[in-house]
Amino acid sequence: MSVVRSSLALAKSYLIENSRSRTALFWTFAFPQLFLFVFAFVFAGGEPQKVAYMMPGLLTLTTITSAFFGYSMRLVAERERGALRRLRVTPTPAGAVVAGHMVHAMVNLSASLLFQLALAKAIFRFPLQGSFGALLLMLLAGELAFVPLGLFIGCIGRDTRSAPALTNLIVFPQMFLSGSAMPFYLLPAWVQKVGRLLPATYLNEGLQRVILQGLPAAALAGPIAVLLLFGAIGLVLNSLLFRWESTDPLPFRRLAGGLALLALALGAVALWGPALSMALPPGS
Secondary structure (H helix, E strand, O other), X not given: OHHHHHHHHHHHHHHHHHHOOHHHHHHHHHHHHHHHHHHHHHHOOOOHHHHHHHHHHHHHHHHHHHHHHHHHHHHHHHHHOOHHHHHHOOOOOHHHHHHHHHHHHHHHHXXXXXXXXXXXXXXXXXOOOOOHHHHHHHHHHHHXXXXXXXXXXXXXXXXXXXXXXXXXXXXXHHHHHOOOOOOHHHOOHHHHXXXXXXXXXXXXXXXXXXXXXXXXXXXXXXXXXXXXXXXXHHHHHHHHHOOOOOOOOOOHHHHHHHHHHHHHHHHHHHHHOOOOHHHOOOOO
8 A cells, every 4th residue: 555655646746846847848738739730731731631640640659759758768867866766765665666657657648648639629620530438548558558668768778868769769660660650551561560569550550440430449459458468568677677776787687587578478469469450551
C-alpha cells in the first residue's frame, strides 16, 4: 500500500510542477498542435476527409514523441541533477518513482491527445466513423505501451547528452516504418515485414480501424493485445534496470535478460500478430 501512496504522491507533485511551468505546458499542449496544422493544411489541404485519413498517424506520432522525448527525458534529468538521490534516502521505493512518472506521463499525454482531437474536430470537422469510446480505448492502449517503453530510456540513459541519441534510435524507425509518417501500403514489402514488429504500427492500425473504417471495439483486440504485450515488457525492463544514480553501472545480466524477453515478444508478434488492413491500398 505504501508503494501506491508513494506513487500517487509523486505523480501529484509532478503534475503540480508541470502545471506551474509555462515551458512544460507549451510542450504538452501547444507544440503537438503545430504538427496538426502542418499536416492538415499542407498535406490535407484542410479537407475533412483527408484530415481524417491523416489523424491516425498524427495521433500515433504525438504518442510516441511525447512518451520518449518528453517524459523519459524528465527521469534522466532528475537523476542527473540529484533529485533521485534525495528520494533514495527516503522510504520511497524505486517502483514508486517509476510508477509516479508513469501516472504523470499518462495524465499529461491523455490531456494532450484529447486537446488535439478536440481542436481537429472543431476546426477541420473531420469525420469519425467509429465510436468515441473505441477511440479512447485505442489511445489508452497506446499510452500503456509507449509510456513504459519511454521510461525504459529514462532508466538506462546516463545523462541528458546521451539519452537523446538512444531515443532517436528507437523513435525514428517507428515514425517511418509504422505508416505514421507515410502510408504503410506504399512501403516496400520487406520494410512492411520490419514494420510489423513495431508497436507503433499496431497503434496506427487500431486508430485507422476506428477513425477510418468505423469498426467496433471488439475489432481492436489484436492491436490492443500487441500494445499491452509491449507495455508489459516495458514495465519489466524498468523494474530490472532502474538506477538512482547516473554513476550506477547497468547490470549486464539484467539488461541481457530484458533484451532477450523483448526479442521473444518480437518473435511472437512476427508469428501471431494480427493482419494489417493498412497494408492494402484504399479501396482494395
